[in-house]
Amino acid sequence: MRARLLLLGLSLAIGASACSPIEPWVKPYERENIADPIMAFNRDPISQAYIDHVYEVREAARGATGGSGGGCGCN
Amino acid sequence: MQTADSRLTPFTISRRARVGVALVLAWSAASMSPATVLPEERADVMYHRYDGGDVTVSGPSVLVRKNVGEKLSIAANYYTDFVSSASIDVQTSASPYDETRNQYSLSADLLNGKSVYSLGYIRSSESDYQADTAFFGVSQSLFGDLTTISFGYRYGDNDIGRNVAGVLDPDFNEQMKTQGFSAGVSQVLTRNMILALNYEVVTDEGFLRSPYRSVRYITGPTTQALQSEAYPRTRTSNAAALRGKYFLPWRAAAELGYRYYRDTWGVRGHTADLGYTHPIGKWTLDGSVRYYRQDRADFYRDLYPRRDFANFLSRDKELATYDNLT
Incomplete structure (x- = not known):
């Protein structure tokens, strides 16, 4: 029931947004800071992939880091 | 950066401190591309070394990324790591491991x-x-480029062998398949703040234990014996991560992240991290603190009361209760 209500709400929200497009509240000319390379989530992909791999070798947790890899080196 | 397990108080080093030291030397030449969402062209050479949690990982890595026309970007990466572990297993069964892994990857992004x-x-x-892995992903920006949604899928085929006295055992060959589905949303909240939510489910099927490791069990008041590990043949994990990044007035960025993990083997993991990025001229200074904690898998034990005590037996330190501050 709750899922249906959620779905209904979601479709209403999507429907409403289709009729009146959402105005971007951060204007293109205000995005200088956001566009700065230091604001990227994965600024240095190889060292990040490496660090993720190291953690995966030692820890059970995996995933949702934004990268992907193969093999483990931990048998 | 030197750190110690001390329940998020970095100034007291507990006696059984697990120390994680990560050293990453990276040289990178990146040329900024014009306003596009393709990744920027770059050439990176890196040497890395990590020492912590009884594991040492080191090696070089090279990445080259090149644009072909305005819509296509191609990347190739070569990566070697040398993993060596002198774990507590050494005391009971011979499993200190030294391993060299070579990884090649090729990818393309089309705008x-x-x-x-x-x-x-x-x-x-x-x-x-x-291990052979193929992946596919799509990301789409919406609502005046304030929101980006992404989906990804990967499939991996793993061929597992066993070395006996340094030679591959011809009678041992096992398979494992991995599939991963990921979804993410990143949202510009204000002119200085961006938030990203990522979710990933990974499911493994096949041979999941180590072909080398054994578990210990009690045979008498002072005696113990060893038997092979026994693992389930499937494992499914769910992970959700929320990250936020804030642009500070003096051109620096602060980042905060949290990830929750759980899997069908009963492992729960929490990861929290805090990062700071500060550019000084041509250099960029990055610092981060990360705390990780996990509960053990349901079937993990350091010492079993008898032989064949349960259907599943493991003494893998990856599945033990563990926490670490890096």
């Missing part, structure tokens, strides 16, 4: 309107393990 399609292939080889 089409407000979407980026990615496709790639990764091959990872060790003397006793070969």
Whole structure:
């Protein structure tokens, strides 16, 4: 029931947004800071992939880091 | 950076401190591309070394990324790591391991309107393990480019062998398949703040234990014996991560992240991290603190009361209760 209500709400929200497009509240000319390379989530992909791999070798947790890899080196 | 397990109080080092030291030397030449959402062209050479949690990982890595025309970007990466572990297993069964792993990957990103399609292939080889992974992803920016949604899928085929006295055992060959589905949303909240939510489910099927490791069990008041590990043949994990990044007035960025993990083997993991990025001229200074904690898998035990005590037996330190501050 709750899922249906959620779905209904979601479709209403999507429907409403289709009729009146959402105005971007951060204007293109205000995005200088956001566009700065230091604001990227994965600024240095190889060292990040490496660090993720190291953690995966030692820890059970995996995933949702934004990268992907193969093999483990931990048998 | 030197750190110690001390329940998020970095100034007291507990006696059984697990110390994680990560050293990453990276040289990178990146040329900024014009306003596009394709990744920027770059050439990176890196040497890395990590020492912590009884594991040392080191090696070089090279990445080259080149644009072909305005819509296509191609990347190739070569990565070697040398993993060596002198774990507590050494005291009971011979499993200190030294392993060299070579990884090659090739990927392409195609820009089409407000979407980026990615496709790639990764091959990872060790003397006793070969992994082939193919992945596909799509990301789309919405609502005046304030929101980006992304989906990804990967499939991995793993060929597992066993070395006996340094030679591959011809009678031992096992398979493992991995599939991963990921979804993410990143949202510009204000002119200085961006938030990203990522979710990933990974499911493994096949041979999941180590071909080498054993578990210990009690045979008498002072005696113990060893038997092979026994693992389930499937494992499914769910992970959700929320990250936020804030632009500070003096041109620096602060980042905060949290990830929750759980899997069908009963492991729960929490990861929290805090980062700071500060550019000084041509250099960029990055610092981060990360705390990780996990509960053990349901079937993990350091010492079992008798032989064949349960259907599943493991003494893998990866599945033990563990926490670490890096």
